Amino acid sequence: MGDTRTEISQLGEFKLINKLTKNFKPSNKSTVKSIGDDAAVIQGGEGYKVVSTDMLVEEIHFDMMYTPLKHLGYKAIVVNLSDIYAMNATPEQVTVSIAVSSKFSVEALEELYKGIALACDRYKVDLIGGDTTASMKGLMISVTAIGIAEEKEITYRDGAKEGDVLCISGDLGAAYLGLQVLEREKQVYLEDSNMQPELEHHGYVVERILKPEARRDVIEYFAKENIKPTSMIDVSDGLSSEIMHICEQSKVGCLIDEGAIPIHPEVTEMAVQTFGLDPTVCALSGGEDYELLFTVQQSELEKIKQFPDINPIGIITKESMGRKIKAKSGRTYDLLAQGWDHGK
Amino acid sequence: MGDTRTEISQLGEFKLINKLTKNFKPSNKSTVKSIGDDAAVIQGGEGYKVVSTDMLVEEIHFDMMYTPLKHLGYKAIVVNLSDIYAMNATPEQVTVSIAVSSKFSVEALEELYKGIALACDRYKVDLIGGDTTASMKGLMISVTAIGIAEEKEITYRDGAKEGDVLCISGDLGAAYLGLQVLEREKQVYLEDSNMQPELEHHGYVVERILKPEARRDVIEYFAKENIKPTSMIDVSDGLSSEIMHICEQSKVGCLIDEGAIPIHPEVTEMAVQTFGLDPTVCALSGGEDYELLFTVQQSELEKIKQFPDINPIGIITKESMGRKIKAKSGRTYDLLAQGWDHGK
Incomplete structure (x- = not known):
């Protein structure tokens, strides 16, 4: 400047x-x-x-x-x-x-x-x-x-149907961890202004919070491959909250596969080793990822899988089945707006 | 509540x-x-x-x-x-x-x-x-x-031509005086919170600042009578400033007639007797009137005059003639962005 x-x-x-x-x-x-x-x-x-x-x-x-x-x-x-x-x-x-x-x-x-x-x-x-x-x-x-x-x-939030596959672009939880890193370095600086922030080793997560990108490439791929998602929302408040919006407005349930939620290796490592957090919780509740969460008919899945950066993470079910997540342990939990309910 | x-x-x-x-x-x-x-x-x-x-x-x-x-x-x-x-x-x-x-x-x-x-x-x-x-x-x-x-x-600010008539809807300066009344009553209240605000006698000017209306009726009249203004702007920053925008973007000059500027009787009385202000200055520099300032070809003037609430206030001249206002005294002054230049 x-x-x-x-x-x-x-x-x-x-x-x-x-x-x-x-x-x-x-x-x-x-x-x-x-x-x-x-x-x-x-x-x-x-x-x-x-x-x-x-x-x-x-x-x-x-x-x-x-x-x-x-x-x-x-x-x-x-x-x-x-x-x-x-x-x-x-x-x-x-x-x-x-x-x-x-x-x-x-x-x-x-x-x-x-x-x-x-x-x-x-x-x-x-x-x-x-x-x-x-x-x-x-x-x-x-x-x-x-x-x-x-x-x-035009794709609204209310078009998901039973049997559709729930997909997500990119990976989740990085922006949330980036924010934790920035907040931590701010506290260090406030306590001792001679300390310089240690941001170099956290390039990915810090960039995800400070300079996010919007997924134009995904929309362009849909147009090129003639794919019409049945519902779509962007992930600004955390994956759980956005899944809830789709389920509520489409009047459907879902079963999410925890193991399928895409999380960057840097996020997994930093969540566990630096902040003592469950990486899945970062992905479900973190927010500010600006990835696209959408549903497609199963017949579209082969085309979707060709895109290097999109992962299926679950299936749309009847509304009466509720909103569930199957943990890596094999047990199934209720999905909540903020994360998931380990207590059940 | x-x-x-x-x-x-x-x-x-x-x-x-x-x-x-x-x-x-x-x-x-x-x-x-x-x-x-x-x-x-x-x-x-x-x-x-x-x-x-x-x-x-x-x-x-x-x-x-x-x-x-x-x-x-x-x-x-x-x-x-x-x-x-x-x-x-x-x-x-x-x-x-x-x-x-x-x-x-x-x-x-x-x-x-x-x-x-x-x-x-x-x-x-x-x-x-x-x-x-x-x-x-x-x-x-x-x-x-x-x-x-x-x-x-669609009517832009840049279409005024030499010979066009400059017109204004409604009257000007009231919102500015309304604000002065409210500020005065606020000071009275701050000095003695037992004092109740005296707003009753100032209904018109107070309403003009607190609850202005937009001139949909004028636009509807243009459509009904097939009138196409050559330029138009709304009066948010004061008449002078808006005239300057039209002159600058249309590359023209103007000659405003002070006596033709519409000012509500309550505004004239209150400006002079209560605040010791020149009513014309309130109209030129006050702002927040949300009236429409526009130019029309002279051939449209008869139709414009049928509308009860629109007044011609001046004429568009060559750019080299400058932006002038002819005072009630008969003398001509330069129009400035904030009011007019009595010094010249």
């Missing part, structure tokens, strides 16, 4: 917005009018528009002590795009509103917008609008993402 | 969202899927979609000491719809995200959503999504509004 510090008050709102957004050039032909009027204008089109919105609040969703602003900007976009992909849709536009206290300099906000620009470029979405305002305390970022899909492609 | 106080933490996020939004029923046929999935789904359609977003922050945009939550919810929607109307478009959907500290009860948020519901009902827009999160301090509301318009109807 260099050594310069420009106060936001030196610029005023209009010059600030101009400075932050002047390098954003729309790339989607559906973007008719971007920043600079009362509202942005986008083409309607024959299909459907898909709209998702999320708010990130300092000290609630992120800690400035260990969150680089560029990463934060990137993540603020990605978590919204993840919701659009979870509808089997393709994001095309985003709006970004920020409320910011005077502790942030113009240069700090430029870092934030560098991350936003990086995500927009990588995922081919256009920044079309937003609002920039003062706050009394801290930083808030509100993002709305808009995507497109044909009517028949 | 009654005497009950339920803590937000007693409910949790999912139950809270459900409680706040369960009575919202979509009324536009373009709303395909509302709250309850990763994203909302709306129809594309042949025309264009218009997207606007705004953030309201406690202690920056509103003061809880004199802002009833129901009014705040209403206003949060209305200010966004005003931006959609300013594009000559019709709003159909909104998303509402809130970040809220533990000082707010569930009952308080229900009041906020009652106001949101009232605005949605009055303006026929559907609440289709949002996010609800904790904040460390205060209340933040982020609203995104989505509207529709045919391509040829």
